């Protein structure tokens with residue numbers, strides 16, 4: 040769901056509400072798009088703030104929906120929502136508390152300004168799910184940060200703390216106080232100001248010397264570390280698209296790459312690991328012992344069982 044309210048007379052505050060991490064489920068996507076359209080058509084609304092309900096901004100696309108076509112299709116695609124956010128004729132400010140990860144950061148990148156709490160963190164961790172940032176993140180982030188910093192974040196998937204994000208230019212402001220209140224005050228101060236330059240889809244990537252050599256080298260380094268994983272290499276290809284293609288062509292390349300990755304065995308296995316790791320953390324023995332409270336026994340013998348081999 041997305042909660043919609045008007046504050047200070049002219050600011051529409053859209054709050055993503057899907058605990059515990061405010062993932063972008065079909066219901067959230069429907070609510071977000073409806074809220075953006077309502078804000079766009081209401082003449083009393085002059086600016087918009089997007090935040091997460093009760094703490095975290097957004098943990099990204101709802102991973103539980105991946106591989107489930109009927110869930111995915113029961114809400115608009117993230118790309119469509121983010122295009123409407125970026126195209127809005129009123130300033131949109133992301134108010135980031137907790138974390139903005141994956142599709143959550145991609146949403147923030149579609150906003151015209153980004154405010155963060157000093158303890159917030161941001162990142163594009165899709166690579167660890169065998170994917171790439173497939174809702175415009177691979178095209179907007181390099182246009183904001185430049186190719187080197189964006190490629191590092193996208194290929195490693197690392198979480199970046201608010202202070203570093205501010206230095207990189209990923210956040211416009213960081214506050215120790217109430218992020219939504221600060222974002223509302225700022226949104227009012229930029230009402231009516233031009234937005235063209237704030238739309239990352241309108242900006243070219245900052246120029247890079249020896250672009251072919253840079254990406255050749257990046258591809259070799261990433262291939263060396265990837266140990267057969269396809270996603271890190273696709274990330275490099277997508278960022279190269281951002282550096283060399285107009286925005287819409289880059290988006291088309293990103294779409295092709297993410298569609299291929301999404302159905303791959305590597306992505307399915309990575310999703311399985313994601314949920315299994317969390318399930319294992321909850322597991323207890325009948326006596327109440329948990330993995331993190333009991334002592335590990337020494338391993339004296341190891342064996343592989345149930346190995347699967349295929350012959351071509």
Ligand SMILES: CC/C=C\CC(=O)SCCNC(=O)CCNC(=O)[C@H](O)C(C)(C)COP(=O)(O)OP(=O)(O)OC[C@H]1O[C@@H](n2cnc3c(N)ncnc32)[C@H](O)[C@@H]1OP(=O)(O)O
Nearest residue numbers: 059060062098099100101102103140141142164173174317
């Ligand atoms: C076209 C492609 C476009 C976009 C792609 C994406 O956005 S892919 C998703 C990218 N986001 C991520 O990879 C973030 C994954 N989540 C995390 O790293 C952590 O969960 C997080 C957000 C840092 C919070 O960590 P914390 O330790 O506080 O909680 P925990 O990991 O135990 O998670 C709590 C429960 O939430 C479930 N969950 C987390 N993230 C998602 C998600 N994105 N979608 C769906 N569900 C998510 C997690 O499974 C836990 O639930 P449980 O029932 O307890 O297993």
